[in-house]
Amino acid sequence: MLDDRARSLLKTLVERYIADGQPVGSRTLSKASGLELSPATIRNVMSDLEDAGLIISPHTSAGRIPTARGYRLFVDTMLTARPLDLAGSASEFAAARGQLQPDQPQRVIAQAAQLLSNLSSFVGVVTAPRKASVFRHVEFMRLGDKRVxxxxxxxxxDVQNRVLFTAHDYSQGELIEATNFLNAHYANLSLEEVRERLQGEVEVLRGEIGVLMHAAVKAGSEALAENEDQVIVSGERNLLGVQDFGHDMGSLRKLFDLFEQKTQLMRLLDTSSRAEGVRIYIGGESRVVPYEELSVVSAPYEVDGHVVGTLGVIGPTRMAYDRMIQIVDITSKLVGNALSQR
Structure with a gap:
């Protein structure tokens, strides 16, 4: 537990380091904090903060910088929300609202990732909406010998097409019969519900209709599987200009591998989708993205009241968390509103 003096000095140190990117010395801290403390007192408090693992002293400087633990305490207990203050942000959000076309969900997701990247100057990530495993209508069409x-x-x-290779050469009349039967009895059920009902009703169905219905359910499940785990990443090159990464090619290489593979990102964002509101991972706190130099600010977005995906900003631990929180929060609402208009 920190007393008020130590908390005030830690808050000032984190804010100064986020703003300037330079280790903060006792003299700077004395002026910036507004506390009437002697340099010796400030040095003693900084020593206590260092012993607590909240700040460290880089080799090349007598100043201190926050650790991941220090950032976490700052974010959880000292961060004060303020109006979004980004040059041009209001016009960018207004433009984004007009560009997010509800009839083009993939375009919405791509533009949201780019918006997050532009506003944060870091990396924007968005998971594509999870598809509902429900069909409104199904149709079978004959393509040729044993192909449907x-x-x-x-x-x-949303429309999904699949070519089925069948053991029987169905006529178009048989396919129309199967189409009408399936739409009359199974439309608006989930694929899992259809699968369960088919198992119970297989004796009742005529052979070819049952086979086609099983094939349709399988095709729908495959289509859903292909659409899952899709994440759009924008602005990776922004990290090349980040002071914290610019001279560490090893860290950059790991980060670019992360963006390339995307599997870890999907697991992290999937975890975030189960939380309400904005979630923050700082400096390797998440086992999914265990990089000490990296922080993730993420939030789920909803369509018609249901969480269908997640978006966020990825950047260095030295980021303006209050600003990132608001960028992510506003963008999640924009995306949800755009997709809910479908």
Whole structure:
């Protein structure tokens, strides 16, 4: 537990380091804190903060910088929200609202990632909306000898096409019969519900209809699987200009590997989607993205009241967390509103 004096000095030190990127010395801290303390007293408090693992002294400077633990304490207990103050941010958000076309969800996601990157000057990431495993309409079309096109239409209008290779050469009449039967009895059910009902009703169904229905469910499940785990990343090159990374090629290489593989990012963002509001991972706190130099600010976004994806900003631990929180929060609402208009 820190007393008020130590908390005030830690808060000032973190804010100064975020703003300037330079280790903070006792003289600077004395002026910036506004506390009437002697340099010796400040040095003693800084020594206590260092012993607590909240700040460290780089080799090349007598000043101190925050540790990941120091940033965490700052974010959790000292961060004060303030109006978003970014040059041009209001116009960028207004422009983004007009550009996020609800009839083009992939474009919405790509533009949201770019918006996050532009406003933060770091990396923007957005997971594509998870598809509902429900179909509104299905249609079978004959393509030729033992080839059938199955068309699945989701409630949001999304269309998935799959070519089925069948053991039997179905006529178009048989395919129309299967189409009408499936839409009449199974439309607006989830694929899992359809699968369960098919298992119970297989004796009732005529052979070819049952086979086609099983094939349609399998095709729908495959289509959903392909659409999952999609994450859009924008602004990776911004990290090349970040002072904290610019001279550490090893860290940069690890980060670019992360953005390339995306699997770890998906796991992190999936975890974030189960939390309410903005979530912050600082300096390797997450086992999913265990990089000491990296922080992630993320939030889920909703469509019609249901969480369908996550977005966020990835950058150095030395970031303006209050500003990133608001960028992420506002963008999540913009994306949710755009996609809810479908």
């Amino acid at each position: 096109l199955v068309i699945l239409v989701a409630p949001d209008g």
